[in-house]
Amino acid sequence: MINPFRRSYTVEELNLFRFMRSNKLFAELNNEELMNFVPYLYLREYKKKEVVFFRGDPSQALYLIKSGTVSLFIDIDDKFETLTSLGTSQSFGDNALLYNTKRYYNAIVESEFCELYVIPQANLHEIFNANVKIRASMFAALAAQFNQLTINLFESYQASFGFFDLGQIYQRLS
Numbered sequence: 001m002i003n004p005f006r007r008s009y010t011v012e013e014l015n016l017f018r019f020m021r022s023n024k025l026f027a028e029l030n031n032e033e034l035m036n037f038v039p040y041l042y043l044r045e046y047k048k049k050e051v052v053f054f055r056g057d058p059s060q061a062l063y064l065i066k067s068g069t070v071s072l073f074i075d076i077d078d079k080f081e082t083l084t085s086l087g088t089s090q091s092f093g094d095n096a097l098l099y100n101t102k103r104y105y106n107a108i109v110e111s112e113f114c115e116l117y118v119i120p121q122a123n124l125h126e127i128f129n130a131n132v133k134i135r136a137s138m139f140a141a142l143a144a145q146f147n148q149l150t151i152n153l154f155e156s157y158q159a160s161f162g163f164f165d166l167g168q169i170y171q172r173l174s
Contacts, residue, residue, distance in 0.1 A: 013038065022089040023064060024145065025097075028137045036131065040123035046114040052107035053093065059101040061118045063093045068114025073106040085110060096121045097142055 009017070009031055017034045020026040026034060043066065046052065052063065055075060063070075065088055072083040072092060083105055086092055095101040096119075128135035 007032070007035075009035075016041075019066070019089060020064070023091050025062075025091055025094065025138050025141045027141065029134060033131065033134050033137075036127045036134065037119060037123075040119050040127075042118045042120075044116050044118050046109040046116060048109055048112050050109045050114075052109065052116070053103050055103050055106050057103045059093060059096040059098070059103055060121050061093055062091060062096045062121070062124060063107070064091050064117040064119070065089065066115040066117055068109060068111035068116075070114060070116075071108055071110045073108060074104075075106060080106070094142055094145065097124060097138060099125075 013035070014031075016038065017031050020034050020037070021029070026037075041064075046068070052070060065086055067088055069085055069087050070092060071085045073080045074083055075081075092107055093103070095104070128138075
């Protein structure tokens with residue numbers, strides 16, 4: 001049965017929801033749940049080589065790439081190693097979903113122009129506190145991402161056995 005009192009959405013909102021759902025963190029949320037984020041989606045424009053954040057900065061926002069490319073780097077001494085390059089509908093700064101975290105990589109714009117939706121951490125937690133289902137869904141997606149990163153780490157270690165001490169990772173968890 002159709003609910004005549006159900007909220008209808010504009011074409012722009014539906015397009016935004018489709019975009020958000022293309023990201024794994026938001027993939028399982030319905031339109032009503034996604035609507036909670038709309039007031040807190042701040043569109044920022046960046047230029048090539050502009051820094052979004054540095055390693056060690058407080059994790060204060062989640063970023064969704066609307067257009068352009070962002071590269072994630074780790075810096076060791078004066079050397080930079082590229083971890084990955086991200087494009088449209090991908091997110092970074094995911095550890096902003098967790099309290100009291102710092103960035104563990106640098107994020108720098110690689111394309112000539114880049115548009116990012118920025119969702120401040122305070123607003124994320126406000127939404128999570130008001131809606132447990134949203135929090136559970138997004139944390140399940142985050143856990144799946146971290147699980148895949150762990151799998152990738154172990155596969156990389158097995159392929160290049162001996163280049164780093166995997167035991168150090170587990171010692172740091174204790």
